[in-house]
Amino acid sequence: MPDVPVLPGRGHALSLHDTRMGTVRATEPGPTARMYVCGITPYDATHMGHAFTYVTFDLVHRAWRDAGHDVHYVQNVTDIDDPLLERAVETGQDWREIADRETALFREDMEALNVLPPRDYIGAVESIPSVASYVEDLQIRGSVYAVDSDLYFRVGQDPSFGEVSGLTRPEMVRIFAERGGDPDRPGKEDPLDCLVWQSERPHEPAWDTSLGHGRPGWHIECTAIALDHLGMGFDVQGGGSDLVFPHHEMCAAEAQVLMQQEPFAHHYVHSAMVSWQGHKMSKSRGNLVFVSALRHSGVRPMAIRLALLAHHYRADWAWTPQGLEGAEDRLDLWLRATHLGQGPDAAPVLDRVRQALADDLRTPRALDAIDAWCMAAESGDGSDPDAPALIASLADSLLGVRLA
Ligand code: 5CA
Ligand code: ZN
Numbered sequence: 001m002p003d004v005p006v007l008p009g010r011g012h013a014l015s016l017h018d019t020r021m022g023t024v025r026a027t028e029p030g031p032t033a034r035m036y037v038c039g040i041t042p043y044d045a046t047h048m049g050h051a052f053t054y055v056t057f058d059l060v061h062r063a064w065r066d067a068g069h070d071v072h073y074v075q076n077v078t079d080i081d082d083p084l085l086e087r088a089v090e091t092g093q094d095w096r097e098i099a100d101r102e103t104a105l106f107r108e109d110m111e112a113l114n115v116l117p118p119r120d121y122i123g124a125v126e127s128i129p130s131v132a133s134y135v136e137d138l139q140i141r142g143s144v145y146a147v148d149s150d151l152y153f154r155v156g157q158d159p160s161f162g163e164v165s166g167l168t169r170p171e172m173v174r175i176f177a178e179r180g181g182d183p184d185r186p187g188k189e190d191p192l193d194c195l196v197w198q199s200e201r202p203h204e205p206a207w208d209t210s211l212g213h214g215r216p217g218w219h220i221e222c223t224a225i226a227l228d229h230l231g232m233g234f235d236v237q238g239g240g241s242d243l244v245f246p247h248h249e250m251c252a253a254e255a256q257v258l259m260q261q262e263p264f265a266h267h268y269v270h271s272a273m274v275s276w277q278g279h280k281m282s283k284s285r286g287n288l289v290f291v292s293a294l295r296h297s298g299v300r301p302m303a304i305r306l307a308l309l310a311h312h313y314r315a316d317w318a319w320t321p322q323g324l325e326g327a328e329d330r331l332d333l334w335l336r337a338t339h340l341g342q343g344p345d346a347a348p349v350l351d352r353v354r355q356a357l358a359d360d361l362r363t364p365r366a367l368d369a370i371d372a373w374c375m376a377a378e379s380g381d382g383s384d385p386d387a388p389a390l391i392a393s394l395a396d397s398l399l400g401v402r403l404a
Helices: 048-066 082-091 095-112 125-140 169-178 218-229 241-259 291-296 301-309 321-338 347-358 363-378 387-399
Strands: 015-018 023-026 032-037 070-077 120-123 144-147 150-153 194-199 207-209 212-216 234-240 265-271 274-276
Touching (some): 015 265, 032 048, 032 218, 048 070, 048 095, 048 265, 048 274, 048 301, 048 347, 048 387, 070 095, 070 218, 082 095, 095 291, 120 125, 120 218, 125 144, 125 150, 125 194, 125 218, 125 241, 150 241, 169 241, 194 218, 194 241, 218 241, 234 241, 241 265, 291 301, 301 321, 301 363, 321 363, 347 363, 347 387, 363 387
Parallel strands (some): 032 070, 032 234, 234 265
Antiparallel strands (some): 015 023, 144 150, 150 194, 194 212, 207 212
16 A cells, blocks of 8 residues: 555545436445455456556545545456456466466556555455355345356346436346347346356356355355455446446346345445547457556656546547657656645645546546646746645545656
8 A cells, every 4th residue: 555645624525426317416434344356367467547547446445435435446357257258268377377367457557547555455265165165145035047058137026226326127128138148048037137156167167165166256245255355235336337237237136146235335336448549448349548558668657647637527539649759747746746846825726626637537627626736836926935846645545656
């Protein structure tokens, strides 16, 4: 955990858009704010889409800290799943080696981008015993059935199923098929029922559990890790908007049936998609700009972070070289201005940045407020000798932009 400068006063209560309610409303954490963010599937390096998502939730982390909360942040890493096994076959490498290497690179990229690490960083593989025990609980509740020797969760057991995404059934069926689901598999009771346990396939890894020899389905992995480390009714479930359905809908349904309580999370928060060459940046399509490649070509990590922060987290956007150039210029401006001996009073800037972030993470407004101060300081306005240091501290503490 890097040092985060402590600022004078205290941050405002944080409001965030909640996908389930469709509105921006206040988060209401207790002394400890609890957040679960879906982590990477480590079969390739971190791209700008991932970085945008983790920087977004880093702002939540920082805003809560600034408002005086302790933050319990949990993230998973999907270190066993089909894409990893496919990549292993393509490259002749062991799937575990790929997962270890790409997870290490991800952590390095996040550290370079000054993303505060989660308190618990939990793998799918290490969670298998826990997953098996939750699936047994679902069986006891009559919420699981077998197709061949795979196990499916009856989504209809959760009366609130569908409320996270708010999609219609036909939309759900279509998106389910596009995002790893199997609506057409013969033997399923409801096309939307989701796989919770997959029995061993030839040449694939499998683990011995009370459910037999196999491996977990995807959604139950995050359900189990969130319940184990945060419990029911945590503050924010986060990820990119591609996870709204089916992933976050299924996680919520499984947990709500398991615990016979709702909600799984108070806010479901989703970051927009970053595209490149006309399509969502995705490992499966291969249209990627990697954080590590830019770093190794000499781009400063704080310029990458500023390129991401220039976009509000709920608006889809395209990565461009011009966007990065603009961010480099901005970083230069901020570095010059915060190294001056004086400038205008910084207290109003602190308040404006806090307000902008508390209002659903309006980063463009926060950047504008700092730009304005920097330009004024450069043109000789103001004579407060403490202001440059306060601007540097607030940029670091609230936006994660280190100007040292
Ligand atoms: N392991 C699962 C979650 S349990 C997974 O979705 N992994 S991932 O590697 O595909 O994505 C990691 C995170 O980055 C997810 O939150 C996903 O929503 C987000 N993400 C992926 N592509 C983009 C993109 N192009 N723009 C913004 N966020 C993205
Ligand atoms: Zn997840």
